[in-house]
Amino acid sequence: MMDDYVSESDSDYTSYWRDWFISSRGNEYFCEIDEEYLTDRFNLTGLNTEVQYYQYALDLVTDVFDLECDDEMREAIEKSARHLYGLVHARYIVTTRGLTKMLDKYKKAEFGKCPRVMCNSHPLLPMGLSDVPNLKPVKLYCARCEDIYNPKSSRHAAIDGAYF
Incomplete structure (x- = not known):
């Protein structure tokens, strides 16, 4: 059994x-x-x-x-x-x-919101600074201020940027 x-x-x-x-x-x-x-x-x-x-x-x-x-x-x-x-x-x-699918998640702000006040909580988008695996972790991009941010959570910061 x-x-x-x-x-x-x-x-x-x-x-x-x-x-x-x-x-x-x-x-x-x-x-x-x-x-x-x-x-x-x-x-x-x-x-x-x-x-x-x-x-x-x-x-x-x-x-x-x-x-x-x-x-x-x-x-x-x-x-x-x-x-x-x-x-x-x-x-x-x-x-x-x-x-x-990614646009749907973006519109729901599932990746987070821009921390800048002037961006009015604009949704962020995950991105990689390199397409080579194990080189750079994932970052978050704000299309409004065009700046790149580190994920707040350490579990997200450990994701390989090459996956995006």
Whole structure:
């Protein structure tokens, strides 16, 4: 009976990886990438050289991961899956559908509001100062004053700017 419970929870974990990732604290800046985009190999071109355990990470992100492995390996694959999602996210948000999702979050000020009084709480937009991963953290841009800000939350400040 316990084995059934464990395998069921593992299944639930992998079945909803993207939902879990998007809803996790600190990942509010990300939008959900459409399944069709994630499964189109053209959109993933070149990422296999950027991501360790690429195929396992992709399987996890696309909810087909079915590998029995120890906790250490699982954590390594999880880390790779987060990185892969971020890299694909950077590509996705420049598509029509991705721009629409980011615009919706922007209009709702989900990324925050400009701290300058003269900007009247103008919404901020996440941006990267570099498209090279692990180089610069995410920043927030105000289109009204055209200034760049650091995220208030440390969990947002840890997000790689290359994902935007």
